[in-house]
Amino acid sequence: MSTDPGLRRLALHTLLAAFPGHTAPGWALELLSEGLAGHTLFGTNVGDPGQLAALTAELRTARPDVLIAIDEEGGDVTRLGHRTGSAYPGNAALGAVDDPELTRLVYAAIGADLAAAGVNLNLAPTVDVNTADDNPIIGTRSFGADPALVARHAGAAITGLESTGVAACAKHFPGHGATVTDSHLELPTVDVPLGLLRERDLPPFAAAVAAGAQAVMSAHIRVPALTGDLPATFSRAALTGLLRGEYGFRGVIVTDALEMRGAAGVAGSIPRAAVAALAAGADLLCIGADVDRALVEAVAAEIVAAVGDGRLELGRLEGAVARTAALAAWSATPRPAANRDDELGVAAARRAVTVEGSPAELRSPLVVQLVAGYSIAEGRVPWGLKPHLNGTEHIELVAGSTTAEAIAAQAGNRPIVVVGRRIHSSPAGRELVGELAATRPVGVVEMGWPSDWRPEGTRAFIVTHGASHANGRAAAEALGLAH
Structure with a gap:
């Protein structure tokens, strides 16, 4: 050699x-x-x-x-x-x-x-x-x-x-x-x-x-x-x-x-x-x-x-x-910006949110985030609505490891907002949302790649087209839950 x-x-x-x-x-x-x-x-x-x-x-x-x-x-x-x-x-x-x-x-x-x-x-x-x-x-x-x-x-x-x-x-x-x-x-x-x-x-x-x-x-x-x-x-x-x-x-x-x-x-x-x-x-x-x-x-x-x-x-x-x-x-001399617009990301994320139905029917809800996997490219990065909520109760769970009855018991008389990434690709997630929506006001926040799936009975369906911190803020605002 x-x-x-x-x-x-x-x-x-x-x-x-x-x-x-x-x-x-x-x-x-x-x-x-x-x-x-x-x-x-x-x-x-x-x-x-x-x-x-x-x-x-x-x-x-x-x-x-x-x-x-x-x-x-x-x-x-x-x-x-x-x-x-x-x-x-x-x-x-x-x-x-x-x-x-x-x-x-x-x-x-x-x-x-x-x-x-x-x-x-x-x-x-x-x-x-x-x-x-x-x-x-x-x-x-x-x-x-x-x-x-x-x-x-x-x-x-x-x-x-x-x-x-x-x-x-x-x-x-x-x-x-x-x-x-x-x-x-x-x-x-x-x-x-x-x-x-x-x-x-x-x-x-x-x-x-x-x-x-x-x-x-x-x-x-x-x-x-x-x-x-x-x-x-x-x-x-x-x-x-x-x-x-x-x-x-x-x-x-x-x-x-x-x-x-x-x-x-x-x-x-x-x-x-x-x-x-x-x-x-x-x-x-x-x-x-x-x-x-x-x-x-x-x-x-x-x-x-x-x-x-x-x-x-x-x-x-x-x-x-x-x-x-x-x-x-x-690329030897990258150029930092003279003035940084700290609101640009959230403003862009707001424009990407689509809202179907009536979020007004979901006041003071229990927010349920379905645990989702991540790709190797993404790594384990925090996502969801929790950092942006105005004191609203937030829980995380695995769709296949709980029941609609258990979630309903925790929610009491409150509406439920289910947050997930590609919920449509999870049979357990789809079933859970459907069972909850049959008994009370339920909304869905989809933060992954969107689909045509719209569970029967849901009062609002929100699509963020992504799960960044900015996307989470925009979704919380669309629900009227942002601090």
Whole structure:
């Protein structure tokens, strides 16, 4: 195996690592000085604003042009707001409002928050067209199910975000919206003709390129008509042929986390996944969240070995490094906003709320929040109405572990408001709401991807199009329950 230090430095310059904690360990700083492109920050790295700004400043002492990436989509996927929920509604809410100028303003505000924290690469926006109602990983992260709507909001989001000097990364190419499995856990397949992909999934990526997105993220999904048996991340036809050749993208192709089963599970290891992605045309490789120095060194060594044995052309590696360096230069000076509008997020969330029926019939209720799971992309982030209530009693329970009679006994003569995420997808949740509505005034607040389900007898049905802190505030206001 070659130990060429020049090749090792090139290999490191294609990698985004990660580390735990509120301060950077020595190895994370040392690798930056030795060529590592940067780090991705997660909720475990984020405490208060002062701590986060100090952390990013510390990273810049090791490498002034370091790429500091984060998943800050607003809505249900937030790292800055992982302790409270995001101050901004997410894409589904913005798509429901369908005001591209509002989307631009919200993403400019997100960008300003990131710039103030010293983050210069946002792994957002999600521009997948969510055509599968039961999609377990996209859902409210999408602007909607209509390609034209998603495309216009993709462009607005990228324009707003990049106005702050924070690079945008449109994801997940060539479109994760039609999947019904999670690429964190397996390799999803979208078995459709290429013509349908062009009509349904690809228009938002064309809009992202036109809007000047500095980066596009590849998806660990298989599209047989385009990628054969491989995920798009390993497909030269997808990355080099379609994204670069046909759509004319000249920025950085970033991979989704290589530790995911849709990548490492296919390649056999994270280092092998890294080589396959580079050979296909990727430039910047997200290793994942669970990273240490040994893993980074193993990935770099495999890339060096691949150049030596012909699996990876040196020119391809050098091209990836050149693009990554250009991105680092473009995003070297993110610009915090001079004046922050603290009400923007809630104002946007209010516009996204839809109210059917009569909330006036639900005065002084018992609020029942149904415990819901969360995707790996979201993580465990607080949600719901509780932080916003004016003293109204609030309980949390699992739909399948209680009865309508028990809830009714606790409510006494009060109405009941049931709050949930994708209640329609839970047989126990649907049954519980139906039984309660048969005996007393009941309202529903749906904070997940909406559906046509409307339980018989409910007095009001409220849809927030997301579960951010801002969405919760808007829902509490719509019910007249906000403090």
